[in-house]
Amino acid sequence: MKDCKDPSLSSKLDETWKKAYDEGRFHLLDGILYHRTKHTCVMALTDRTLINTILHECHDSVAAGHLSEDRTLERVKTCSWWPNWKKDTAKPVTDVKKPTEPQERNLE
Structure with a gap:
């Protein structure tokens, strides 16, 4: 699983996604975006x-x-x-x- 961190993308996100993105909570695996917390890693839905x-x-x-x-x-x-x-x-x-x-x- 790789971290999703692209500074140019952060400026394009609306506020509800930006906070989690800036905290490094998103990961990409086999083309699926996941949201990670301390205890879980689940699909991020759009x-x-x-x-x-x-x-x-x-x-x-x-x-x-x-x-x-x-x-x-x-x-x-x-x-x-x-x-x-x-x-x-x-x-x-x-x-x-x-x-x-x-x-x-x-x-x-």
Whole structure:
């Protein structure tokens, strides 16, 4: 895995990517960009469609089991990274509406 450090590229990045780039958190392996933290190295995502797919698979899919916010955050953290991933991950979980109470039926 090689570090991605190109000074000319830093000036072209928007602020959400620039901080992580300047800290040397990106690595390139076989054409795939990875984001590295102290304990993990996961794919860095730029495509909104792919991000939405990850969010669906980590929260809404049958395999995910409609996890809580904390568990969904943990699941996303183990496979991918993008700027503001925590905010994006928490949003679908909080957008889920609680089921309404069943209406009482009068059986008389």
